[in-house]
Amino acid sequence: MDMQLKRGLLDVCVLAAIKSKDSYGYQIIKDVKPYIQLSESTLYTILKRLETSDMLTVRSAEHGGRLRKYYHITELGSKRLEDFKTEWQEIVALYQFVTGEEDKK
Amino acid sequence: MDMQLKRGLLDVCVLAAIKSKDSYGYQIIKDVKPYIQLSESTLYTILKRLETSDMLTVRSAEHGGRLRKYYHITELGSKRLEDFKTEWQEIVALYQFVTGEEDKK
DNA sequence: GTTTGATACTTCGTGATATGATGTATTACG
DNA sequence: CGTAATACATCATATCACGAAGTATCAAAC
Numbered sequence: 001m002d003m004q005l006k007r008g009l010l011d012v013c014v015l016a017a018i019k020s021k022d023s024y025g026y027q028i029i030k031d032v033k034p035y036i037q038l039s040e041s042t043l044y045t046i047l048k049r050l051e052t053s054d055m056l057t058v059r060s061a062e063h064g065g066r067l068r069k070y071y072h073i074t075e076l077g078s079k080r081l082e083d084f085k086t087e088w089q090e091i092v093a094l095y096q097f098v099t100g101e102e103d104k105k
Numbered sequence: 106m107d108m109q110l111k112r113g114l115l116d117v118c119v120l121a122a123i124k125s126k127d128s129y130g131y132q133i134i135k136d137v138k139p140y141i142q143l144s145e146s147t148l149y150t151i152l153k154r155l156e157t158s159d160m161l162t163v164r165s166a167e168h169g170g171r172l173r174k175y176y177h178i179t180e181l182g183s184k185r186l187e188d189f190k191t192e193w194q195e196i197v198a199l200y201q202f203v204t205g206e207e208d209k210k
Numbered sequence: 211g212t213t214t215g216a217t218a219c220t221t222c223g224t225g226a227t228a229t230g231a232t233g234t235a236t237t238a239c240g
Numbered sequence: 241c242g243t244a245a246t247a248c249a250t251c252a253t254a255t256c257a258c259g260a261a262g263t264a265t266c267a268a269a270c
Contacts, residue, residue, distance in 0.1 A: 004113035098121040
């Protein structure tokens with residue numbers, strides 16, 4: 001997909017990936033891969049941003065000798081997902097304008 | 106709307122505003138206002154980018170003593186709008202992932 | 211008749227951001 | 241032992257939306 005188009009969807013997409021159960025970087029990338037191709041550097045940038053804005057919390061855990069950082073969605077993060085549903089209406093309206101379902105002007 | 110969310114939609118939105126008939130800066134802003142709030146500086150940045158990428162052509166014209174620059178969509182620009190319809194499918198798939206219409210994972 | 215507001219385009223600087231490249235360290239497989 | 245997969249981190253860069261500020265014209269208001 002066009003890089004520009006998915007911007008703005010990245011944050012909610014990552015939040016969605018951890019909403020049902022805590023997850024970690026590598027797993028998140030795998031989970032969203034069918035929908036969005038994102039690199040590690042991009043993901044960690046996003047995770048950092050979401051942490052800073054209190055959308056998620058981080059917890060380090062050992063797993064098979066390897067360090068893993070599990071990300072847990074906060075209430076604010078869940079709210080963000082809810083708000084997104086509202087914003088989606090505006091995006092759809094915009095889509096209709098672009099595709100020109102009636103040029104009623 | 107969230108600034109991030111509309112990114113990527115901006116270009117096609119501007120293209121859509123000139124697709125049926127040539128238009129100019131101030132008019133474009135008015136036309137897209139119900140769907141996207143964009144400032145003059147933003148619009149002219151976009152118009153410049155679209156011109157550079159051959160999505161539109163520019164023509165200067167006098168109108169009531171004032172200069173106006175009319176923008177005309179090119180074939181490439183029209184193609185961009187067509188391609189957007191395809192990309193929209195991917196965006197919808199992403200939306201469904203985010204809102205979790207069935208976590209079938 | 212001068213001030214105000216709308217029209218119309220331009221330029222500059224800034225902060226946010228996605229991403230490739232690169233690096234470190236461990237485990238599993240052959 | 242070497243290679244690939246796992247897992248996280250950092251840096252440098254290019255793109256980009258946008259506010260701020262500027263220039264200039266025209267119409268309406270006072």
